[in-house]
Amino acid sequence: MNAHLEQLAPRPLWRHFRTLCNTPRPSGHEAALVAHLEAWADGLGLPHDRDAFGNLRIRKPASPGHEKAPGVILQGHLDMVAQANADHPHDFTRDPIATHVVDGWLHARNTTLGADNGMGVAAALAILEDDTLVHGPLEALFTLEEESSMGGALNLAEDWLEGEMLLNLDSEDRGQVYIGCAGGADVVVEAQLPTSAVGEDETLVRLALTGLTGGHSGLDIDKGRGNANRLLVRALRRLEDVDARLVDYQGGTLRNALPREAFATLALPAEEVEAARTRLAALEQELRDELAGVDDDLRLTLEPGVAADGTAALSREASRLLVNALHVAPCGVERMSTAVPGVVETSNNLGVVSLADGRFHLCALVRSLRDSARADIADRFRALFELIGARTRVENAYPGWTPSPESPLLARFCALHRERLGVDPAIKVIHAGLECGILGAKYPALEMISFGPLIRGAHSPDERVEIDSVAEFWDMLRALVEDLADPKA
Structure with a gap:
C-alpha cells in the first residue's frame, strides 16, 4: 500500500515513511514497528538495543577519520496520534494509513497522517543507511508513547546514550529551529x-x-x-x-x-x-x-x-x-x-x-x-x-526545555541555513511538549535543537505535510550531520 510515496523525493526518506504508514503504530502499539526496525538494522549490520521501557537505539560507527567527532543523536518518537472522522471506520491497531497527494501536500484519507513524528523517524532511518554521508558517531533514538503520555522519554534509561548533541526531528515549521518548549x-x-x-x-x-x-x-x-x-x-x-x-x-x-x-x-x-x-x-x-x-x-x-x-x-x-x-x-x-x-x-x-x-x-x-x-x-x-x-x-x-540561545550547535545550524537557503532561520520556543525537556533533565550536558518539515493539522484528520519542505528538511539534516563530523568546524 502507498506505493506512490516511493516516487517522491528524497526517495530514501519517503520509502521509510511508506513503511511507517503501512505499519500500525498508535501509542502503546509500537511493538510491530520496533521488531521491523530491529530486523532492518540487523540487515545493515547496525548494532541496536532497547532500554527497560522498550525505547529503541540504533547506532552507526563514525566514518573513517571522524571517530573523534562529537556523537550525534537523531531523535524522534515512533507512535502517532490515532484520530479518524466519525463516519470513517478505522482500526489504528490493524489498518494501514492510506495517503494521497493534493496540491503539493501529502494527506491521509479521513485519518491522522502520522507525519508527526513519522517524518523525523523516516529521516533518521534514511541517514543511518546513507553510506555516502560523512559523519561522526551516530545514534538514532526512537522513543515510545510520546503522544499518549511522554512515557518513553520519562522512562528513558540514564547513562545509556553516548552522544553529545541531540537533533530532535519533531518540529513542524519550515525555516524555523526550536530551542525551548513548554512542560506539561x-x-x-x-x-x-x-x-x-x-x-x-x-x-x-x-x-x-x-x-x-x-x-x-x-x-x-x-x-x-x-x-x-x-x-x-x-x-x-x-x-x-x-x-x-x-x-x-x-x-x-x-x-x-x-x-x-x-x-x-x-x-x-x-x-x-x-x-x-x-x-x-x-x-x-x-x-x-x-x-x-x-x-x-x-x-x-x-x-x-x-x-x-x-x-x-x-x-x-x-x-x-x-x-x-x-x-x-x-x-x-x-x-x-x-x-x-x-x-x-x-x-x-x-x-x-x-x-x-x-x-x-x-x-x-x-x-x-x-x-x-x-x-x-x-x-x-x-x-x-x-x-x-x-x-x-x-x-x-x-519539564519544559529551557532555551539556550548561545548554543554552538544552534550557531552551526543557523550558519548552514544561511549558506544553503539564503536566509536565517527563525529561532523559536514552542508551546508543545517536545521530548527535549525530559531528555535534557536526564542528560543535562546534551546540546539540543529541534527542526522539521512543514506539517499542519497535526493530531487531527486534517494532518498534512508539505512535500517540498520535506526535501528541504532532508537537505538541512544531511548537511548538519556532515558539518558536525568536523569537530573543528
Whole structure:
C-alpha cells in the first residue's frame, strides 16, 4: 500500500515513511514497528538495543577519520496520534494509513497522517543507511508513547546514550529551529455520582456537537478553534431549566488533541423536548457566529435517544453541579508569555470527558513554560472538582526545555541555513511538549535543537505535510550531520 510515496523525493526518506504508514503504530502499539526496525538494522549490520521501557537505539560507527567527532543523536518518537472522522471506520491497531497527494501536500484519507513524528523517524532511518554521508558517531533514538503520555522519554534509561548533541526531528515549521518548549502534565478527575432511574414521565434525547476542526492542543490552542467539550457543556447549561438530566457523555478521544466532537444522552420531561430543540437551534447559530471563519462546519443536533431497561440518569442536583463545574473549568489559553512575545505561556485542553453509569472521568492536558503556573492550573482543578466530591490527580508531568540561545550547535545550524537557503532561520520556543525537556533533565550536558518539515493539522484528520519542505528538511539534516563530523568546524 502507498506505493506512490516511493516516487517522491528524497526517495530514501519517503520509502521509510511508506513503511511507517503501512505499519500500525498508535501509542502503546509500537511493538510491530520496533521488531521491523530491529530486523532492518540487523540487515545493515547496525548494532541496536532497547532500554527497560522498550525505547529503541540504533547506532552507526563514525566514518573513517571522524571517530573523534562529537556523537550525534537523531531523535524522534515512533507512535502517532490515532484520530479518524466519525463516519470513517478505522482500526489504528490493524489498518494501514492510506495517503494521497493534493496540491503539493501529502494527506491521509479521513485519518491522522502520522507525519508527526513519522517524518523525523523516516529521516533518521534514511541517514543511518546513507553510506555516502560523512559523519561522526551516530545514534538514532526512537522513543515510545510520546503522544499518549511522554512515557518513553520519562522512562528513558540514564547513562545509556553516548552522544553529545541531540537533533530532535519533531518540529513542524519550515525555516524555523526550536530551542525551548513548554512542560506539561495530565490532570485526571474522577467521581462516582448519584443516579436514579429514568422516570415514566421522562424521555431520552441524544445531543451531538460535531464538525469542529480540532488540532494539536498546544500548537493550535491559540487559533480560536472550538473545543467540543466546552461547547457541548454550553448546550447543557442552556437546557438546565427544562430539568434535563445527564445519562451519559463522551467528548474527545485524546488529551493532546482539541476535541472535535462531543455527545450526551439526556433524560428530560417529554413535554420539554420541543422547547429544548428551539433553544439548541438558537445556540447553534450563536456558536456558528462566534466561530465563523474558524469552525464553519459546526453542527449541534438533538435526536431521539435509545432507552434500555434500567437506564439511569444523574440526579438533578448532581447533573447541575457537574455541568456547572465543567462550564467554569480552565480551558484554552490562560496567559501569553512576556518573556517570549507571541508564545503562549500557559494553557489547558479539556481533552477527554466521559460519563457512564454515574462514573465521571476527565483528562485535561496543562502546558506551561513555567512549572509553577502548570501546578497552579492543576490545583484549580482540584479545588473546583472537590466541590462535587470528585478526586483529582496529576500524572505524567514533564519539564519544559529551557532555551539556550548561545548554543554552538544552534550557531552551526543557523550558519548552514544561511549558506544553503539564503536566509536565517527563525529561532523559536514552542508551546508543545517536545521530548527535549525530559531528555535534557536526564542528560543535562546534551546540546539540543529541534527542526522539521512543514506539517499542519497535526493530531487531527486534517494532518498534512508539505512535500517540498520535506526535501528541504532532508537537505538541512544531511548537511548538519556532515558539518558536525568536523569537530573543528
